[in-house]
Amino acid sequence: MGARILVIDDDPVVRGMLVEMLQREGYDVDSAEDGRAGMKCFHERPSALVITDVLMPEQEGLETLMQLRQTGLPVKVMAISGGGRVGPDAYLNSARTLGADAILAKPFGREELLQHVTTLLNA
Numbered sequence: 393m394g395a396r397i398l399v400i401d402d403d404p405v406v407r408g409m410l411v412e413m414l415q416r417e418g419y420d421v422d423s424a425e426d427g428r429a430g431m432k433c434f435h436e437r438p439s440a441l442v443i444t445d446v447l448m449p450e451q452e453g454l455e456t457l458m459q460l461r462q463t464g465l466p467v468k469v470m471a472i473s474g475g476g477r478v479g480p481d482a483y484l485n486s487a488r489t490l491g492a493d494a495i496l497a498k499p500f501g502r503e504e505l506l507q508h509v510t511t512l513l514n515a
Contacts (some may be wrong), residue, residue: 394418395513398439400430400456401472402448406498410443413502414509427451431459438465441512446473446483454483454490461491468512474498 397419401407407423414421422437424430428451430444442460446453457469471487475497484495493515494508 394420395440396420396422396437397509398430398434398437398442399423400425400427400442400444400448400453402426402445406445410505413505417506417509419509427453427456427459430456434460434463434467439467441468441470441509443470443472443509446471446487447475454486457487457490457492468493468515470494470496470508470512472496472498472500 397414399407399410399421401410402425411421411423422433422439424433426448427444434442444453444456453471457471460467460469469492471484471492473483475483484497488495493512496505496508
């Protein structure tokens with residue numbers, strides 16, 4: 393089994409697609425529907441990589457990113473966003489400023505995602 397990855401996204405279709413795609417590549421994948429549930433999952437089963445959407449109800453991705461950094465664990469974080477009404481750039485730039493190791497605008501392709509995952513896990 394490959395590295396453990398946690399996928400946090402409030403859209404069940406996107407979350408399911410990411411989980412399936414990563415599992416097919418041999419990764420051990422957990423998932424959560426928002427940042428609060430994601431942090432609970434992370435504390436129970438720390439991951440090498442967290443892929444988090446930025447805009448979510450309950451607890452959004454920027455707050456989740458800050459909490460992950462506060463754990464002191466060597467976790468890599470990829471922020472993803474479709475950006476809502478204003479587009480993804482502002483949110484993703486904020487995520488980068490707060491310590492995201494990679495950012496990716498939705499929609500993205502399988503190869504683009506897997507390239508980021510491979511790069512982050514091998515860094």
